[in-house]
Every structure is written in C-alpha cells, then in structure tokens.
Amino acid sequence: MTSPPAGSPQTTAWSLPADAQPQSPPSLSGPTTYSEAELVALLRSKSQTAFSYLYRAYGDVLYGVVNKVVPDEGIAEDVLQEVFVKIWAHIDQYDVAKGRIYTWMLNIARNTAIDKLRSKGEIMRGKIRGDEETVSITRTDLNTEQSTDTIGVRQAVAELEPRYAQIVQLAYFQGYTLDEISKVLTVPLGTVKTRMRHALQSLRKHFSR
Amino acid sequence: MDIQAYIQSGILEAYALGALPADEAAKVGALVSAHPGLHAELETLQDTIRSYAEASAKTPPHDLEARIWRTIEASRSISNDTSYTSTSVDSLRDRRDGARVMPLPVTEQPRASASFARAAVWAGLVGSLILNAVLWQQAHTARERLASLETRRVREATLFASQLSDRDQRLNAYALMKYLMADPDVSTVRLENLRPDAVRASIVFQNKRSGTAYLAVQKLPAPPPGKQYQLWVLESGSPKGIAMLHGGANATTLEDIQLVPVAVAQGEAFAISIENVGGALTPTADQIVMLGKVRA
Secondary structure, X not given: OOOOOOOOOOOXXXXXXXXXXXXXXXXXXXXXXXXXXXXXXXXXXXXXXXXXXXXXXXXXXXXXXXXXXXXXXXXXXXXXXXXXXXXXXXXXXXXXXXOOHHHHHHHHHHHHHHHHHHHOOOOOOOOOOOOHHHHOOOOOOOOOOOOHHHHHHHHHHHOOOHHHHHHHHHHHHOOOOHHHHHHHHOOOHHHHHHHHHHHHHHHHXXXXX | XXXXXXXXXXXHHHHHOOOOOHHXXXXXXXXXHHOHHHHHHHHHHHHHHHHHHHHOOOXXXXXXXXXXXXXXXXXXXXXXXXXXXXXXOOXXXXXXXXXXXXXXXXXXXXXXXXXXXXXXXXXXXXXXXXXXXXXXXXXXXXXXXXXXXXHHHHHHHHHHHHHHHHOOOOOOHHHHHHHHHHOOOEEEEEEXXXXXXXXXXXXXXXXXXXXXXXXXXXXXXXXXXOEEEEEEEEEOOEEEEEEEEOOOOEOOOHHHOEEEEEEOOOOOEEEEEEEEOOOOOOOOHXXXXXXXXXXX
C-alpha cells in the first residue's frame, strides 16, 4: 500500500500524474455516444479519458438527482465526488446481468445522497416537501448546452399529477419506504403501491411520446 | 405465480423507486431474475426513472470535474473491496445513524468459539476505563457477505464490546495491557503519527490467531466538530472500516488508556482517519492521521 498523502491538500495546478496512460478504448462506435458495453469497457480502462467522458455525459444527471435529495449545493458537490469515486472503485464489480450500467450509476448517486441526508439528520419525518418542488422545473440557470429535447421532457414532468409527483419525491428523493409513506400520507400500503404504479405509468407515457 | 397480478400490484415500481426495505427488495430481485416477464417490466420502469432523472439534470460547478479526478487519482491505491453487484435501489433501513451501536443484519446467532473463550478470559480482566461505546461502521456489503465468517466475528465482537461496558470493572486497562503484552499470540502495531500538527499515539494489540485486537488510544486530540475518528484495517490492499471512535483520548499516563476491542483476523496495516460523523466507506486520503504496518 502506498502511503497516503499527508498534510494539506494539493494546492498546485491540476496535472496528470507521471504514470497516467490515456488509453483509447477498444472498438468504439462513435466519438460521443457509447453503447452500454462500450461504456463499461471504457470505464474499466480507468483512464482519464474514460472519466472525462463519464463526467461529461452523466455528471449532470447524477448531480441533478443528488441535488434533489440534498438541496445544499456544497454538500451535493461532496456527494457527487463520492459517487464518482464509488463508480470508479466498483466498476469491476458491476454485473451486467443485473441491469444497465446507467441504472447502476443512478442508484449509486441516489443511495449515496440519501446516506448523506440521513447522516446529516436532514430528513425531517412528517414534513412533506411541497409538490411544487417536483412539479416546477423552472430554473433561472438553464444551461445553454441542454437540448430542446430536455426542455420538452421537463415540461412533460411538470404535467405530472401532484399526488404522483409527491409519491416519487417521497420514495426516490427522500428515501421513505412503502411503510413510512403509508403512515405519512395515512393511506393503505396497497394504495401507495398503486399510486407508485400510476405515477410511473404516467411518466412512461410522457416519455414515450 | 401470477405475473400479471404481481406487475399490477405496483411492487416493481416500489422496488425501482427504492422504497422497499432490504429483505423485501431481495425477494423482488430474486423473482425478477427468475421471470423474464418481470425482468422486462422492471427494465421499462428503470428506463422511465432514468428519463425522469434526466429531467432534473443540473450542471455541477465547472471546477468539480478536476477536483473529482484528483480525488480518484489520490485514492487509486486504496480501493474498496465491498461487493457492489446489485442494481437494485437497496433500502437504507439497515443503516443506523452514528449515535447508536449498530448490530449487523445477520440472522445467525453468535456461537461460542475457542477464540471467544479466550476473549472471555480477557473480558474478566478489563477495567471500566473503556470510556466510550464502540460503533461499527457498516459498509454496503453484498448479501452474500452477510453470512460470512468475517461478519459473524464482527457481530460477536460487537456483543463482546457491549459486555465489557456492562461489566463491573475490577482491573483497569493498564492491567489488561500487561496481559496483552505478555501474551505470545499478541503482536503490537504502533501507529505512526502522519501529521506534525498534534501529538498522536496509539497502538494496536493484535491476536492473529483469535482474530481479535485492541486499539489502545493513548493520545488523540478531539476531532473537529462534525467529525469522528475511524479505524481501518488494510486487507489485501483494500481498506475496511472496523470501528468508529467517540471523541479523542487525551491521556498522558498509561492508566488512562482507552482500549477499543475490534475484530480483525489479518491485515497489512491499521490506519486512523478523520471522517464525517458516522464514517465513510473509504478513507479520505488526506485525512488519514495515523498509520501502522503489520509485521509479517
């Protein structure tokens, strides 16, 4: 084991370590979009190229999920860092038979963020965040790189019925279990599941247009 | 089983949204693996969630990419050996916050073993100077590891620690250290202070045969607010968190030594790092304050 760096964090300009070898990933179909298999191969190469691609292609989505769970941007950035470190460290254990790598990464992001939320004691039981937080996607800092497709999706999401948006918010972004949601909303467990189904069916319809 | 009814129930949606506790999620996962119809349905749901996540996409600050790459590079030699195979959104029900002792989710009961008969002898000798509770860092372990011997040992050590704190103490930690030092099976690992900013001293007394060890904290300054010391063992090149420490121990005399029992069968090195309360899954590279290599 190499000695961990002692003392203060690096203050020098960022540069590649001497032994870094940017590797060209095997047989890629295009410069900017890789298939799942290519992406996995790329990540397993552990090259800086791989990281850059991963960050640029998925950083926004992962950060978006993290930030919805952990509203504080400073903490969200820390979480995002943890997420990429985990993805990097565990890519060898990713099992393609268990599902898509995109989902795998999203789950790491979501779970890490929920962990952070819990460890910071920010989950407030009984307080349900307003529907407007999930329904209104108006942002003053719209990234100009984002395509009109994405904007279209956001509008679609804005049409989701409030009680469905709420269920998704509670479960996915706040980490409540079925049981907890049932208690918090004072509806039977079966109803919670049904609402979840309707929520996702509804979303599915929007996205398949 | 009625696949359609199962799909209609919304249980897959609950699974995909991460709203199921670990045991229920495991059952769903198993069913999904066994039924292609369920697998296909789940795939569609996960697709939908991906699209929904994309709707919330947000560009992180510009410099974050470089920062993250630096961290990845720095932690390149420290990799976590935690299994991470599942794509299910595992429930976090098993996680407890750092303020309580955390039993690990194993179903088997701890059984007396020769190593703990030995430990029981030690238990009878330990004084009441174990001032703080021992907390266990629970990593995200794959379900396969839950049944492992290693986990059982950790669980037994957790019970052992709680017995120690309950016991009426007769001898102090100094006396225990005398026994530890006299025990031919026990080897010592002196941890080196990596930072000159404060005095730090601790030793690990390790019994490789029994798989138990004691961290003797002689001197550690109080951690910064919101932070906690975490003890790690390096096994096969991967760091594994094995204990959280409460507070710092400022002792200048041997009698004040804090002894923290931990379960570790083997390892190449021990380290103490400063992490956020509750601990981390991998040590923060520039927050490792003590490190000691185990002699072969």
